[in-house]
Amino acid sequence: MAKDKKEPVRFNLYSLNFKPYKEYSGALTNTSIIKQVLNAAFNLGEKKSHLVDKHAGNENKEARELFLTSVVFMHKERRVRCSMALLRAGRKPKLKKQNKFELIPLSELGEVAEETHFYIDFSKDYCIVCVEYNYHGPRMSDVEFYIRNVARDVLRLARATEITMYMDNSIDKTLSSLRNVLNIDIKMQPKKLEQLDKEIQNKYFSGMGQISKNLNPNFLKIEAMFQVPGKSVKSAELHDEANGMIRELLSVFKEKPLNIDSFDNFVVKFEDKEGNEEVLNLLHGKKEFIKYVDLSTITKKKHLYRLIETDLNVFVDSI
Numbered sequence: 001m002a003k004d005k006k007e008p009v010r011f012n013l014y015s016l017n018f019k020p021y022k023e024y025s026g027a028l029t030n031t032s033i034i035k036q037v038l039n040a041a042f043n044l045g046e047k048k049s050h051l052v053d054k055h056a057g058n059e060n061k062e063a064r065e066l067f068l069t070s071v072v073f074m075h076k077e078r079r080v081r082c083s084m085a086l087l088r089a090g091r092k093p094k095l096k097k098q099n100k101f102e103l104i105p106l107s108e109l110g111e112v113a114e115e116t117h118f119y120i121d122f123s124k125d126y127c128i129v130c131v132e133y134n135y136h137g138p139r140m141s142d143v144e145f146y147i148r149n150v151a152r153d154v155l156r157l158a159r160a161t162e163i164t165m166y167m168d169n170s171i172d173k174t175l176s177s178l179r180n181v182l183n184i185d186i187k188m189q190p191k192k193l194e195q196l197d198k199e200i201q202n203k204y205f206s207g208m209g210q211i212s213k214n215l216n217p218n219f220l221k222i223e224a225m226f227q228v229p230g231k232s233v234k235s236a237e238l239h240d241e242a243n244g245m246i247r248e249l250l251s252v253f254k255e256k257p258l259n260i261d262s263f264d265n266f267v268v269k270f271e272d273k274e275g276n277e278e279v280l281n282l283l284h285g286k287k288e289f290i291k292y293v294d295l296s297t298i299t300k301k302k303h304l305y306r307l308i309e310t311d312l313n314v315f316v317d318s319i
Contacts, residue, residue, distance in 0.1 A: 163256075208220045
């Protein structure tokens with residue numbers, strides 16, 4: 001039996017708003033700004049695309065260089081298909097010669113890049129961004145940083161961007177119903193600690209940062225259990241510190257959802273106000289489209305878009 005080559009391709013959804021500079025207030029819309037940003041970014045410089053190093057000026061981090069690889073406007077649909085590349089830093093892979101056990105450094109051919117596809121719908125007052133989840137490539141945090149860099153530092157149109165993540169499991173619902181935290185399971189890569197807001201990084205994850213410096217692990221994990229198995233939770237056993245931590249973190253994630261990109265796992269088991277046990281899986285709670293695809297059949301960028309076009313249409317119409 002032939003091996004099934006299909007694998008899941010995930011797309012997450014966000015809303016994007018620009019905050020224009022005062023002199024443009026009322027004159028520029030989200031649509032007009034995103035059009036100018038994408039047109040300018042894809043036509044800047046001799047090499048056609050504008051390159052941005054997300055870690056520029058930080059000597060303690062490897063370069064994270066981003067650039068657009070395609071921008072296709074679909075004016076009738078009021079939508080744009082895009083793709084972004086991340087130049088791979090660190091150890092470079094090699095290419096095996098055909099029929100020979102000999103390796104060629106890929107640097108002889110060019111630079112290795114990871115590509116992420118994303119689509120922006122501007123049919124409403126705000127932009128809806130549908131982003132392919134690519135573990136090794138650019139994330140939504142990279143897309144947002146790149147767009148903000150061009151809008152603010154290059155074109156001087158908007159001073160900031162505002163991102164909201166669409167979720168199936170509402171953070172608001174958890175915040176309103178949470179009575180007592182029972183278990184916490186958090187996992188992340190050490191290098192992603194720096195992506196967190198400084199306030200929560202220093203308050204809750206400073207110990208993980210110290211372990212990273214001393215031991216250089218691939219992953220860090222926090223697993224805390226506040227519930228005795230088989231024993232019901234009583235009011236006198238409320239875990240105020242854990243409750244406060246989770247409430248604060250969820251409030252930050254709600255206001256600045258790109259912090260969620262820092263985690264590989266974030267699961268909280270809690271008791272709600274009705275006494276029921278509930279589980280919040282922050283990463284699995286994202287609103288997403290999942291398609292099972294044989295990627296060898298995707299020969300053009302528009303083929304990937306066609307897979308989620310109907311789902312995106314239905315989602316946009318529903319909000």
